[in-house]
Amino acid sequence: MDKLKAMATFVRIADDGSLSAAARSLGSSLPAVVRTLAALEAELGVRLFNRTTRRIALTEEGRHYLASCRNLLASLDEAEAALKEEAGELSGQLTVTAPVLFGQMYVAPAVNRFMLRHDQLRCRLLLFDRVVNLLEEGIDVGIRIGALEDSTLIAHPVGAVRRMVVASPDTLRGRPLPAHPKDLLQADCIGFLSGSGGWWRFEDKGRSFGVPVKGRLEFNHVAPAVDACVAGLGFGCFLSYQIAGHLAAGRLQPVLEDFEPTPRPVSVVYPHARLLPARVRVFVEWMREALAM
Incomplete structure (x- = not known):
């Protein structure tokens, strides 16, 4: 048995999640992959996968062996790649x-x-x-x-x-800027369906606290929520990179900057x-x- 080939086959099975998928990735036949895995398990004297007609899952021994195989194959890959790197490839x-x-x-x-x-x-x-x-x-x-x-x-x-609260110039026009996060309790806020459960997080003098917000719009993806905020449909709470272009162009303005959480x-x-x-x-x-x- 070619031990290195068997280890590479084992890693491929673990990565692809099935024997048939591994066979396709390796350009091999399913029976050949099955034989290689069986020979490796026989050589090691342990079962690497629990197999049923519908799924395949690593055993505890398989998880430990997988990490060792990755390290060994990575080392070999490194040695070969180093030679190519010398040639700039x-x-x-x-x-x-x-x-x-x-x-x-x-x-x-x-x-x-x-x-x-x-x-x-x-x-x-x-x-x-x-x-x-x-x-x-x-x-x-x-x-x-x-x-x-x-x-x-x-x-x-x-x-x-940064995690920022922002609004469009149209949203802010004709109203005072929020001076404290509690001012959002009566505001129309654009919701984002996530684990926060409708609470926006803030910090004040090192103390973290949440404010429950509500509004007419909720989204399960950031991009349309940002678009709604730009369109003037309410206050939004986003990560700075998600709205960088709109901030630079003046389409959104930050509010409550003194209460922003610690940057991520x-x-x-x-x-x-x-x-x-x-x-x-x-x-x-x-x-x-x-x-x-």
Whole structure:
């Protein structure tokens, strides 16, 4: 049995979530993938997956072995990539994740510029508005907004974003500016369907507090909520990058700046590894420069 090939097959099965999907990714047949996995499990003397007719899931032993396989294969990849890097060539697969709107506005353009410089690379950019487990989902680099709780990640801060209350000039015309967050209790506020449950967070002299807001409009996506705010349909609460263009053009104006929560850090993160593939190391440095705020 080719142990390295078997390990790579095992990692591919874990990443793709099924034997048939792994076979397609590897350009192999399903019986060949099944035989390779069976031979690896026999060699190790443990079961790596629990398999039923409908799903496949890693066992506890499989999760531990998966991390070891990733590290070993990454080290081999690093050794090969280092040779190519000497010739100025990066290659292989790069997988990146970021929040949806931030990814569309800032990460995707930076990725596109990076790919134009390295025509031997392949890249997948996955945009999610959820915290992604980089190791479990086979992702090389993530862009995170907010405090990091996972100590297994290496993080490079690139800036910070503010949580801001804003309104259009039409909304503010003919009325006094809110002097305190409680003034929003009687205002028309644009809702965003999220875990906040209709409460906007503020800080005053180091004390955090929430204000329940209400209004005629609610959205489950940021972009139309921003559009509604620009159109004069009420006050909105957004991250600064989501409205940067409207602020610069004067279509939105900040209010209650003295009560804004502590800015959220923006970081480029990747799983801790003794050796990083050259493509990951170079890409991380590229993104640190591209996203510097």
